Amino acid sequence: MNINRQGLRVAALWAALLLFSGVVLAATPGMVEPGAVLREARMQGLNGPDRALSQYRGKPLLINVWASWCGPCRQEMGSLERLAWRDQGKRFTVIGISTDDSEAAAKRYLQQSNATLNHYLDHALELENMLGAERLPLTLLVDARGKVLGKFYGARDWDNADAARWIDSRLIAKE
Numbered sequence: 001m002n003i004n005r006q007g008l009r010v011a012a013l014w015a016a017l018l019l020f021s022g023v024v025l026a027a028t029p030g031m032v033e034p035g036a037v038l039r040e041a042r043m044q045g046l047n048g049p050d051r052a053l054s055q056y057r058g059k060p061l062l063i064n065v066w067a068s069w070c071g072p073c074r075q076e077m078g079s080l081e082r083l084a085w086r087d088q089g090k091r092f093t094v095i096g097i098s099t100d101d102s103e104a105a106a107k108r109y110l111q112q113s114n115a116t117l118n119h120y121l122d123h124a125l126e127l128e129n130m131l132g133a134e135r136l137p138l139t140l141l142v143d144a145r146g147k148v149l150g151k152f153y154g155a156r157d158w159d160n161a162d163a164a165r166w167i168d169s170r171l172i173a174k175e
Contacts, residue, residue: 031132038146041127043120046098047110051120053127058144060092060171062158065122065131065138067099068109072155073137077113082159084117091171092141095120099128099136141170149173 032038041053064080066073077096084094096119100106103121110119122128131140132151139156141149149170156163 030129032130032148033132034148034150036148038142038148039130041130043097043127044103044123046103046106046119046121047115048118051118054146056093056095056142057146059089060144060149061142062092062094062167063131063140063142064094064096065099065128065133065136065140066096067136068102068105069100070136074109074113076137076155076158077115079156079158079160079163081115081117083163086159092167097122097127097131099125099133141167143171 038053042050043053044050062080062083064073064076066077068074080094080096087094094117096115096117098106098119098121100109100121106119106121120127127133131138135153137153137155139152139158141151143149150166152166
């Protein structure tokens with residue numbers, strides 16, 4: 001594990017402890033909050049080609065930030081697949097971004113889970129920091145122009161009625 005990523009994880013653990021103790025923390029420097037537009041980022045493909053984040057503009061995007069070692073991330077992965085297949089890209093696209101230190105571990109997990117969504121690896125912590133992934137899993141809904149409409153921390157069944165209401169309420173408010 002490189003020092004930067006290990007340091008970030010230690011900081012995230014401290015942040016979680018402080019959060020549960022009632023201490024309010026400032027946002028991660030450079031983090032894009034709801035209402036702001038995502039900056040450009042290059043993404044390394046784990047199960048497909050590399051892409052620029054801006055290549056997803058033109059249609060809303062659901063971004064799931066995960067890691068192969070994260071139990072809640074693994075728990076929700078199947079529901080993200082079902083959501084994407086149910087919608088079939090009509091209203092939005094679903095992608096995943098792994099924060100794994102090991103590309104091999106992330107690829108192994110994707111193979112084990114039979115992932116069909118496009119997944120990318122965040123080597124330099126650029127996306128992790130920009131998206132605000134101090135806790136995992138993190139899912140963001142982004143509009144067609146790259147504006148963050150909402151963030152959801154924690155695991156969720158993304159193919160159920162509650163998740164549909166969360167997504168719809170943000171997409172409809174945007175229209």
